[in-house]
Amino acid sequence: MKNYVKENNHIPVLLKEVIKFLKIKKNGIYIDCTFGTGGHSKQILKRIGKNGFLYSLDKDPSTIKYSKKIISKNFKFINDSFKNLFKYTKKFKINKKVDGILLDLGFSNNQIKNPNRGFSFMLDGPLDMRFNQKRGITAQTWINSSNANEIQNVIKKFGQEKFSKQISKNIVKYRKKKKIKSTLELSNIINKSIYKKNRKRNPSTKTFQAIRIHINKELKNIKKILEDSLKILSVTGRLLVISFNSLEDKIVKKFMKINSTKMFIPSKLPITNTEINILNKGRRLKIFKKIKPSNIEINKNVKSRSAILRIAELINC
Ligand SMILES: C[S@@+](CC[C@H](N)C(=O)[O-])C[C@H]1O[C@@H](n2cnc3c(N)ncnc32)[C@H](O)[C@@H]1O
Known part of the structure; x- marks a missing residue:
């Protein structure tokens, strides 16, 4: 094992914007699917009250130590992939009750700066690359x-x-x-x-x-969590996704768009307005404008430059 600086030097990306658009309710239930070193999780926890709850997941076992630093009865850390989230929300009986789901994709600074992980082409280390x-x-x-x-x-x-x-x-x-x-x-x-x-x-x-x-089958996992989010979020619950490359962002954009539009029904079909309304009834997403880091943030944290935050809210119609 190579030696390297082990301290936590990850700066959470778009933190102010994430907190603003999660619209945190004191008694709300939130899920941070990519805990990392807990940058976003800690700020969410600060804003929920004694009846609120935060579940955080990360598939990397090296993040467990950061989760242990958070001592709160309103917090639970799960060392697993977000592709399995639905299994947990079912077990905790919180499906359709979650007020916010956050995904901050990619890797943390701690992971890329550790040569033993093999993520960086700048540092010599074993070719591993597994989260x-x-x-x-x-x-x-x-x-x-x-x-x-x-x-x-x-x-x-x-x-x-x-x-x-x-x-x-x-x-x-x-x-x-x-x-x-x-x-x-x-x-x-x-x-x-x-x-x-x-x-x-x-x-x-x-x-x-x-x-x-x-x-890491990253794109497959993203598609799975996006689909599951529709079964987990409450009405008015919000989905926030920060992507760092165009492949991830395209998937998120397409998913939000497909789930925001009404079903297309050709005008000549022998179908009444009431029947059209019934077909269109259900849970749908309202999309917000995408957000990119400000120049001030990019100057402070150059790694944020490729980030794109997409936000959607589940609505009943
Ligand atoms: C950009 S970092 C998150 C940083 C975090 N928001 C913070 O402020 O410290 C992305 C994290 O997602 C984790 N991750 C990647 N794929 C995952 C998956 N399928 N399930 C759970 N965690 C995953 C990585 O291990 C990494 O810790």
């Missing part, structure tokens, strides 16, 4: 055992990388001589595969993002 290091296969196992086609597809689909073919070809070529074990080894292969370098971005950015998304 939960006790489960699933590592990026190292995947990259050394998948065929060139599979690797190319992942890099193209989840990284939108133009040089995916060249990168996957060079990965397979390198592997014939030696197993790829470290982040810098992979980063060097990527560097040699990209001809036109983008000066603003490290050439490894897209490929590392793609492998991380694939290893």
